Structure formats: C-alpha cells, structure tokens
C-alpha cells in the first residue's frame with residue numbers, strides 16, 4: 141500500500157544544512173564530537189526543533205534525546221532515529237540525515253494535521269561514532285540494556301575526560317530511564333558510506349543487516365632510550381612493535397575473505413624525534429560480515445602481537461573497546477523498504493552495512509530496518525561526504541511511507 145505521505149524536500153535539505161552549520165569545518169564538513177560544546181549546540185538546536193513541532197521531548201540518563209508525537213492509542217511506539225555526533229573529520233550527512241528525515245516526517249504530519257494510531261518517536265542517540273568514548277553506538281547500547289548508564293559513565297576519552305561528567309557539563313544527563321519508550325518497530329535512514337549504490341547505479345539500499353565489529357586497543361610498553369646512541373640490538377622499541385602489528389593486520393585482510401582492518405589511533409609517548417618510544421597506544425578496527433572469520437582474524441592478530449612484543453622486548457596489554465556480532469534486520473521490513481522504493485519509482489538493491497549503526501542495537505529490541513542512499517565517491521568520515529538532494533529526498537520519502545504505515549498498522 142503506497143501511502144500519499146510525501147515530505148517537504150526543500151525543507152528537509154535546508155534543515156539538514158542548518159544542522160550542518162553547527163560545528164561546521166573550513167573544509168565544508170562538520171565536527172561535533174560526542175559531548176563537546178559543538179555537540180551541546182547541536183543537541184539544543186534539535187530539542188528546540190522538536191519543541192517547535194510540539195513533540196514531547198525527553199532526555200534519558202545517557203543523553204539520548206527523544207521527541208514523541210503522541211498517537212491516538214496507547215501502546216509501543218514506532219521509532220525513527222540515528223545520531224548527530226560526528227567523527228573528527230565528519231561530513232554533514234552521517235547520522236544527521238536520519239535524524240533530520242525523522243524531524244521532517246514529524247513536520248509533514250503536523251502540516252497535514254495527521255495523528256498516527258501509535259506514538260511516533262524520533263531518537264538522536266548519544267556517541268554513536270565511538271570516536272571520543274567507547275564503544276560506538278553507546279547510546280543505543282544502553283537504550284537496548286546491553287550496558288548500564290553507570291558502566292558507561294566511567295568511560296574516559298584520550299585526554300582522560302570522564303563521560304558522566306562531560307554529559308553533566310553539557311546538561312544532557314537526563315531523567316528518563318534508557319529504553320523507557322517501548323518500540324513496535326525501528327527505522328533508520330542513513331548514507332551508505334561506501335561505493336556500492338553509486339557504482340551500481342541504485343538509488344536506494346534495503347539494508348539486510350550490519351557486519352560484525354571488533355575494536356581492540358594495544359598498549360606496547362618499551363624502554364625510552366636515546367635515538368642516536370642506543371645500538372639497534374639493545375632497543376626495546378614499542379614503535380617498531382606497533383608498526384609490525386599494523387602491517388600484519390593488513391596482511392590478514394589479504395588472506396581472510398571479507399576482512400577489514402584499520403589502525404586509526406597511534407599515540408606515541410613521549411613522541412620526541414630523538415627518543416625510542418616509551419609507550420605506543422594503537423587501535424585496530426576489525427570487521428567482517430562473517431563472525432567466525434572475524435574471530436579467526438582477531439586470534440591471528442592477537443597471537444602475532446604477543447609474539448612480536450616478546451621478540452622486541454616490549455610489554456603488551458590488549459583491551460576490548462567494542463565487540464558487536466553481525467546483526468540481521470527484519471525480513472518483513474526489508475521487503476517493505478524494497479516495495480516502497482519501487483512504488484516511488486526508485487531502483488533498489490539489498491546491501492549489508494559495513495558501518496555500525498544504532499539500528500543494530502534496536503534490532504535486539506524490535507523489528508528493525510534501515511534505508512541507505514548513495515554516498516558520492518563512496519566517501520564518509522570525510523568533510524567531502526556528499527549525497528544528492530534528490531537521493532536524500534527519495535530516502536526520506538521511503539522512510540516516511542514505511543514508518544507512517546507501521547504507526548497505523
């Protein structure tokens with residue numbers, strides 16, 4: 141059943157650009173790292189937009205912001221959402237698109253004077269990126285009950301700032317219990333952040349699920365020494381050990397089908413040109429659509445790291461930063477995304493998400509589906525991240541149709 145709900149495209153795009161101007165970077169992107177002042181400004185802006193639409197605005201104990209459009213009947217809500225925090229080199233679309241499309245759906249319903257049978261809610265989850273605090277999808281992890289607020293309050297960022305205090309500082313340590321709003325279904329519109337839809341010429345991605353993710357932190361402890369006087373064979377070089385692990389992780393991606401590896405953080409102490417490193421803290425972001433293959437890759441890398449540390453005479457501690465199994469979405473809702481996309485005249489293909497999303501946590505609570513739109517050049521986590529106005533309007537209309545339908549089923 142194709143509904144005649146169509147969102148206001150120009151308003152969607154200009155609202156998305158308004159949010160993008162908060163924390164705007166000179167390269168044309170966006171930097172609103174979780175719980176920073178830019179994030180606070182983005183949150184305040186979003187809460188004000190929700191209040192303008194007469195939504196019932198709530199904030200939970202980890203700062204998830206919920207805007208509720210009351211339905212005619214009591215009962216589980218249909219929830220749409222995503223995140224407004226970004227990585228350091230963020231763009232204007234990752235996360236923001238899903239939240240603004242949800243806001244636009246609410247605005248359209250207000251314009252049309254339509255009230256759904258069930259509550260329709262929009263959630264902006266805290267710290268989805270996991271760039272500042274770990275794990276990623278932290279707000280939806282707590283919403284889904286996989287961690288408690290107290291557990292995540294203790295998380296520290298690289299500078300030693302404590303999550304609970306930072307949340308308090310920006311005024312988003314709310315009163316509501318995470319997960320307070322029971323969900324009948326959850327939908328998330330997001331950019332693909334990869335090259336597939338654009339290269340194959342599809343307008344919409346019906347996301348079948350999210351691949352498995354493991355984030356590890358390695359702390360190599362060497363012996364600081366003089367870079368100019370210490371013979372090579374006497375060095376306990378933490379930097380060498382870290383470099384070898386990075387190289388080995390890339391070799392593993394050549395041998396294990398579908399395996400990905402990224403060493404995104406390399407922090408050297410004391411970080412002086414002429415000092416053999418005392419410590420190197422580095423991270424590996426390991427992913428694979430097949431859980432067993434990810435486990436195999438992780439085991440090989442852990443064993444290699446221990447061996448290389450011994451040979452280099454350096455200490456090694458390995459810490460889990462995030463560990464999420466692959467997560468399939470709901471078949472009925474995936475098919476609805478495909479049908480709605482076709483009914484709107486768009487080409488659609490099924491696709492597994494390479495990136496983690498709040499939807500993978502919501503899928504542990506209720507039937508969940510995601511809609512992707514193409515990322516131009518497959519770029520993301522980059523200020524040049526871009527999706528066309530036509531594509532994001534198409535995605536927002538698919539979201540509007542299936543969320544509205546589910547809210548009246």
Ligand code: HGY
Pocket residue numbers: 268269270276277494495496497
């Ligand atoms: O890391 C991810 O996949 C997401 O951007 N948090």
Ligand code: MN
Pocket residue numbers: 223234235268330496497
């Ligand atoms: Mn995202």
Ligand code: MN
Pocket residue numbers: 227234269495521
């Ligand atoms: Mn992201």
